[in-house]
Amino acid sequence: MHDVLIIAEAGVNHNGNVPLARELIDIAKDAGVDAVKFQTFKAESLISKVADKADYQKQMTRTNESQLEMVKKLELSYGDFTELKKYCDQKEILFLSTPFDLESIDFLNSFDMPIFKVPSGEITNLPYLIKIAQTGKPVIMSTGMCDLADVGLALEVLQNNGAGSVTLLHCNTQYPTPFEDANIKAMLTLKEHFGVKVGYSDHTLGIAAPLAAVALGAAVIEKHFTLDKNLEGPDHKASLDPRELKAMVSAIRNVELALGDGVKRVSKSENPNKQAARKSIVAKRNIVKGELFTQDNLTVKRPGNGISPMKWFEVLGMSATRDFGEDELIEL
Structure with missing residues (x-):
């Protein structure tokens, strides 16, 4: 039954x-x-x-x-x-x-x-x-x-x-x-x-x-x-x-x-979509090594396999460890 x-x-x-x-x-x-x-x-x-x-x-x-x-x-x-x-x-x-x-x-x-x-x-x-x-x-x-x-x-x-x-x-x-x-x-x-x-x-x-x-x-x-x-x-x-x-x-x-069972969790079917649907912090324009990250040179775009935008204020003010091209995922 x-x-x-x-x-x-x-x-x-x-x-x-x-x-x-x-x-x-x-x-x-x-x-x-x-x-x-x-x-x-x-x-x-x-x-x-x-x-x-x-x-x-x-x-x-x-x-x-x-x-x-x-x-x-x-x-x-x-x-x-x-x-x-x-x-x-x-x-x-x-x-x-x-x-x-x-x-x-x-x-x-x-x-x-x-x-x-x-x-x-x-x-x-x-x-x-x-x-x-x-x-x-x-x-x-x-x-x-x-x-x-x-x-x-x-x-x-x-x-x-x-x-x-x-x-x-x-x-x-x-x-x-x-x-x-x-x-x-x-x-x-x-x-x-x-x-x-x-x-x-x-x-x-x-x-x-x-x-x-x-x-x-x-x-x-x-x-x-x-x-x-x-x-x-x-x-x-x-x-x-x-x-x-x-x-x-x-x-x-x-x-x-x-x-369902009422437990709020990431389902098996939706888990593969997280990367495509969520966003990461990316370069808004070309950034040179040593340049400080600011709201002028950073933005948020898909995909979501980089640094989460929830860490936005942690990233601001840090120095670029290398050159980044426009839309490239930021790495610390």
Whole structure:
């Protein structure tokens, strides 16, 4: 793994179709992410018959179906997830899935998933949080629609009931998120306030916001992706396409490299340029042996392999030990 864990969120962008889900795994693997994540649920255990769709879901699906009817079409069976987990193992990419009900927590815990992911919508679900914590595994928790008090209560439940290390993801639960609402600096507030690792689950368009989060120190980046933004479904239009996903991964890895270790030093790549870019004390005109060095007969020019101009006042007033031609490096 790299310093930043990149999670490609397939979510329900498989549209309830296993071959499409496998294709999403292929795309994630090709993009170079660390993990591909799905969503595991029993629709009837997740959503009541009277639950309305979110506004963004209405805009993205444009049908009169209920939220339950919409999500039911996106449900995969536990057998399907067993098949997808095996496929991820074959492709050598980490399989993750977010459970949305208690039964699905038990099912996913039967896998060797190293991490459980808590979505923003479950932060106020006490029985859910307790059951996640009791797995004893590390937890990554998104914090959309939360203030610090909400996050603190959920974090306390996890920590008091046996969860492993907890990483908090700043998040805005709107699809897509307006850039003015992304508020990525809140990620730093979470880190300072709770003293845990932090990251960013992004729902803005494009890849600018995740890169900013990495530059600010995100340990985890999560981003939705899809095969085609024009597919029917609630999350496709706010997702990255395969080309964009690959571009995001490449850019994040470059940002990781560019951040470095923070030690101010002459780098290996720039060291050869010191001589060409810096300057030395040189003769401004012809100087004869024994002549005193003055501001009238000395100047500063490239290259930098002679006496440093930082010794300017040490050289002034000294006598030339030999003749010097114009632009010749001064020697003492």
